[in-house]
Amino acid sequence: MKAVQFKEYGGPDVLQTNQVERPVPKQGEVLVKVTAIGVNYADTARRQGEYVIPTPLPFTPGAEVAGIVEEVGEYVDQFSKGDRVVTLVGSGGYAEFVTTQANTLIPLPDGLDDETAVSLPLQGLTAYHLLTTMGRIEQGETVLVHAAAGGVGSLAVQLAKHFGAGNVIATASTEEKLALAKELGADHVVNYTNPNWREIVMDATGGKGVDIALEMVGGDIFHETIKCMRSFGRVVIYGVASGNPAEMYPSGLMNRNLSVIGFFLPQIMKKPVLFEKSLGELLSLVNQGKLKLTVGGVYDLEDAARVHELLQGRKTKGKLILKP
Template sequence: MKAIQFKEFGDPSVLEKVDVAKPELAEGEVLVKVSAIGVNYADTARREGAYVVPTPLPFIPGAEVAGTVEEVGEGSTRFKKGDRVVTLIGSGGYSEYVKTKENTLIPIPAGVSDETAVALPLQGLTAYHVLTTMGRMEKGETVLVHAAAGGVGSLAVQLAKIFGAGKVIATASTSEKLKLAADLGADHAINYTNANWREEVMEATDGKGVDVALEMAGGNVFHETVKCMRGFGRVVVYGVASGDPASMYPSGLMNRNLSVIGFFLPQIMKKPVLFEKSLNQLLQMVNTGGLKLTVGGVFDLEEAAHVHEMMQERKTKGKIVLKP
């Protein structure tokens, strides 16, 4: 089968098309014929050798796939050939076929396309659990969402409103992205490339600060975000897109009873009840029109290097999808 793989760490040019053996099933596993693959910043971090856990070489990236069941292994009873499914896997998604445990597969509702469904597992679950499980957002609270036009951010803006946020403040880097965030329901849209963006956040909260902040940039953005927090506020860190990990003195959180919380999605997979319940809920929101997904482009699998380049140059918005 065809796949995209890298044998060394580096820029997008290290991604190469290869022929690899189709996966063989063990007991309880299912083979999925892939029709849509979600592309994420985690894929670029893997490629650069900068991911939060070690990346073995050679490596086939890709954690999100949607497609149809091709074959079921011994002991697998929940699915049959032809069923449309979506899943989150550790790696191997940039390929024509993947295998996974059947308990990680979620049926795709009839009214949802594969390209739409594959936009949900990583970024949808991240937005959902950063707000709820980790951020413990309560109705009426003010939420700050950085990179609000991106995959996680665009979903987090909507989910925060669905879950009852009193005010959602979105940040982004261009007027086009700010308009998207506003169209998705943000009450305030602020350009974080402006030197005074923190002052704008404080002005939007009448000087009180925000209750929950979703932070994935790192560096100075993290430090400025902490300064935006209200007493008992929670900053949830789920990435370091700038490549500049922030350092801090924990004692500096004490005077406002602040919390800084880390989130790493693969840990959710260790709690199947969290994974299945929340992903099913997200799919139903999409199916009923309550949650809108932004698919920023669909590209051939062979264009993976070009897609990585566009993403890292911040030339994309919403979810980017590859198709074998």
């Protein structure tokens, strides 16, 4: 089978399409024929050797796949060949086939296509828990969402309104992306390439600042975001897309009782009660048409390097999909 791998850390050019042996499901596992693969910033961090946990070489990225059950292992009775499913696999998703534990599979409802479905688990769960578990959102609060036209950001804008935010401020880098954020429910949109973006954000809050900020850029964006916070505000960090981790002095948080909180989705996956409840709620919102999933582009598996370039160049909006 075909799989995209890298044997050394580096830029998108280290991604290679190779022929590898097709995996065989073990006890309790299922072999899935992959039909759609979600591309995430975590994949680029893996490729660069900058992920929050070690990345062994050679490595096949891809944590999010949709597909069709091809074969079931021993003691699997809840799925059979031909079932349509979506799942989080941790790694190995950039391939024609992947094995995973049967209890991690989510059946796909009729009417939900594979590309839309694969746009939900990783980024939907991330947006959900950034706002709730970590951000502890309360009715009427002001939420600042950076990169609001991206996969997580576009869902976070909608979920913030769903959870009762009184004012959602979305940032993005182009007018087209800002228009998308506005369409998804943002109350104010701000172009963060404007050197005065922080002042514009503060104006949108009447000078009071924001209660929750979702930050995944790092560097100067992080420091300017801290300046946007009101007393008892929470900045939730879930990435460093700029490749420039911010340095800070914790004592600087004291005068406004600020919190800086880290988020790593795999920790949520270790708590089934959090995972099952939130994913069930997300699927329900999608099925009811209350949560819009934005697919930014569908590309051949062999184009993984190009897709990584587009993602890191912030030239896209919505979810990027690879198809074997």
